[in-house]
Amino acid sequence: MNYQDFVTSNPNVMLGKPVVKGTRITVELILRKLSEGATVSNLMAMYPGVSHESILVIMDYYK
Secondary structure, three states: OOHHHOEEOEOOEHHHOOEEOOOOOEHHHHHHHHHOOOOHHHHHHHOOOOOHHHHHHHHHHOO
16 A cells, blocks of 8 residues: 555645645544554544544554
8 A cells, every 4th residue: 555545745734744635634643542552443433534544554654
């Protein structure tokens, strides 16, 4: 999977931080929630715009 299919960065969105494409949910937030013990299923329930694949890409690319 190509991370650019799931993550984007735009200076006009969230100050240019990497976000899940099509959302304002930052990669930083996803990684923080995972480090706090959230599961992929938890994240998908909390943030409906975040797909299973996008979380896997974030976990793989930003480890």
